[in-house]
Ligand code: ADP
């Protein structure tokens with residue numbers, strides 16, 4: 158039986174088709190982080206789309222239209238979410254002029270009247286209500302702008318939106334871009350043919366959305382290393398009093414089930430033995446390292462402690478494939494970042510295939526300057542989680558297949 162991940166790796170890529178003289182539409186993911194002044198704080202997502210854009214330029218596509226979302230504008234125009242700054246950054250990176258299409262209604266004419274090869278950036282697609290609703294009319298409108306559709310928006314590939322999914326119904330030739338291909342290959346290596354033992358390090362705060370993943374992933378991994386707020390729910394399931402720590406009461410039972418299932422499946426589970434705790438996140442005056450069983454009244458767990466760091470580091474060291482999703486603590490605050498940053502270094506030092514998924518985890522790895530020491534850092538948080546769960550991502554579903 159073909160696994161879902163193999164099914165996705167069998168989609169056609171740009172190299173399987175001819176773009177010469179064709180109008181190409183590329184769904185990119187330029188949903189970049191910005192600071193409080195709306196400056197782009199990290200343009201990695203734009204840079205990672207360049208191979209696909211450049212390939213289309215070099216192979217003489219007649220026009221290239223780039224479509225992306227940015228932020229959460231909720232279906233209407235919002236100046237804050239305009240792509241004006243993104244266009245400027247893109248022009249700098251491509252060293253070429255990029256035409257801006259503000260009005261989708263005029264897009265078709267603008268594209269067809271241009272004589273030389275032009276690159277167009279369409280204004281934020283989420284200014285249209287129909288995008289998230291996977292609206293047929295919007296999908297058709299986008300499809301009318303191209304002969305070839307390229308999906309290179311891995312970070313959004315778990316969504317069934319007009320520009321990531323609906324459009325495929327109305328375009329004859331539809332393929333994956335280089336970034337999509339790289340992502341699927343990286344996860345395929347970790348999940349299809351992993352060199353064992355394989356460890357999944359899981360943390361962060363999205364407990365409800367990640368805990369179900371653990372139930373499905375147990376059959377695939379040898380070790381489960383749990384930290385961050387995620388581990389609070391598990392420690393609670395062990396009967397510990399977590400006091401003011403962030404955990405999800407509704408999922409304590411699920412956590413207990415996961416522990417049981419892990420035992421049955423022979424998966425080794427590692428939980429924090431000590432924790433960094435504080436009485437206040439905003440004004441951490443009193444920070445105490447305590448055994449996981451001994452959190453004081455009024456305190457909360459905000460990072461893994463030094464003994465846990467040692468335990469987790471040794472557990473990953475003995476693994477040959479390591480998948481990491483979710484920070485070990487509130488890494489955004491200096492005092493609570495040690496567990497995450499030091500574990501990042503420990504994983505980076507391993508002689509293993511190391512892969513990072515999750516927006517905050519990727520950010521943490523970047524902040525502690527270990528990004529280059531990982532085998533692969535995914536651009537998709539939600540999308541990479543769904544891959545781990547073994548789902549077929551909608552962004553891959555309707556693309557042309559090599560076996561067709
Ligand atoms: P990712 O984006 O990598 O998937 P999540 O979004 O699930 O990760 O979680 C990241 C967030 O989890 C961070 O903002 C971090 O501050 C928070 N976090 C981690 N550990 C704790 C904790 N013990 N208590 C509260 N928040 C935590």
Ligand code: MG
Nearest residue numbers: 515516517538
């Ligand atoms: Mg996150």
